[in-house]
Amino acid sequence: MTEPGGRGRYVDRFLTFIDAIVAIAITLLILPLVDLTTDYTGSAVDLIREHVPELLAFGLSFVVIFRFWKAQHHILRDVIDLDGPATQTLTCWAFTIVFLPFPTALASSSPPDETSTRALYVGTMAASAGALAVLSWAVARNPALRSGAQAPDPKQAFATFSILVVALALTTAIPATGYYPLLLLFLTGRFVDVWHRFERKPAS
Template identity: 30%
Template sequence: MRVRRSDPLSTGREVDRLMAFSDGVVAVAITLMVLPLINIEGPVGGAPLYTVVTKNLGQLVIFLFTFYVVAVMWRVHSRIFSQIRGYDNPLFWLNTTWLAAIVLLPWFSSLYGDTFAKSGSFTDFSTSATPDIALFYWVLMASVSALGTLMGRHLSRNPRLLLPESEAAYLSGAARYRGWIIAGYFLFIGVMSLFSPIIASYLPIGIFVLSVFLKPKQTPAEVQSRAVTDSNGETP
C-alpha cells in the first residue's frame, strides 16, 4: 500500500520565528504609511491649521482607513497563528504572500491619497485623477483579505497544524464567508472607482457595516475555551 507523504511540519522555535518575522513586517509596513504625511507642508503666512487638514483630507482619510484595516487584519492573523503548533509549506507561502501584499500597501495608499490631493477635494475628482490607482489599491486590499481567509481555511482542513487545545472555528450563516464577502466588497469598490469615483469614495463606509453584520458569534465551546485561557492568566 502506497502511503501519501505529507508536508514536513516546522514546529517549536521555527513557529516563534515565523510569528516574530510576520509581526515585524506588519509593524514596519504600518509605520511606513505615515511617511507621506510627513512631507505635507505646514500652514504658511499665519494660515490656520485646518486649511492644511482640509487641503490634504484625502491623504489623511486614506492613511487612517488603511491603518485601521491593516491593524484589524493583523489582529486576525495574530489570533490564527497563536493557535498553531507548526506550519507546512502551503501555510508558509500563503503567509509570505500575505506579507508581500501588506508591504505594498504603504506605496499604494500613498498613490491613492495623491489621487485625492490632485482634485483638491475628497469628494470631487478632477479629470487628471487616475481611477486605475484606486482599482489597484482595492485589489490589493482584497488580496490581503482573501489570503487571510485562505490561511484560516487551510488550518481548518489540516487540524494537525493546530495546538491540541485549539480547534478550528465553525461559523454559521454569512459569517462563514466573512473573509470572501469583505474581499469581494473591496473588489466592488475598485470597479466602482473606474466608473463612478465619487460614489466609490463613500463606499468604504460599508466595510465597517459589514464587519459588524458579519462578526462571528462565539459558540459555547469557544466561550468555555476562552474562560480556561483567562483562568490561566493569559490575555485574550
C-alpha cells in the first residue's frame, strides 16, 4: 500500500518504531510457552494437554494484539503529521501493548478464579482500546493531520473500549464468569451497526 503523500520523515520513522514495538511484544507472548519445554520429558501431546490454559491465553493475546495493531494502522493510514495529543496517545497505546505480555503470562500461570490477575489482564486490554479510541478521535478532529478528506470513524474503537470495560466489570464483580466476558468482543460489529442506525434515525 502506497504511503500517504507528504508524510514527514519524523512521522514515518515514529510509526515504524511503533510497528517494531508491536512486533516485539507479540513475539514475547511465546516465551512462557517455550519455557514449558525446558527439561520436559513427556510427549508433545501430553505437554499440550497439560498446558491448555497457557496455549489459550497465548492465542487470545496474539489475536488481541494483532487486532489492536490493525485498528491502529487503519486509524493512521492517511496520517501525514502528528500533533501533541495524537503523539502522546499513540505512545500510551504502545505502552499498553508492551505491558500486555506480563498479564498474559500471569493469566496463563494463575488459577482462573484469581480476580486480580483477570482484572489486570482485561484492564490492560481496555486501556489499549481506550487509547485507540482517543487516537481515532484526535486524528478525526484535525484535518491537517490527514492527506485525505476521509476521517477515521472513532465508533469502532469506542465500541471495543466500552465492551472491554463491561467485560472488566463482569469478570471482577462475578468471579465465576472467568474470562468468558471477553467473548462480548464478538458483538463489537453489532454494537457499531446499532450506533449507526441510531444516528441515522430522524428526530421526531
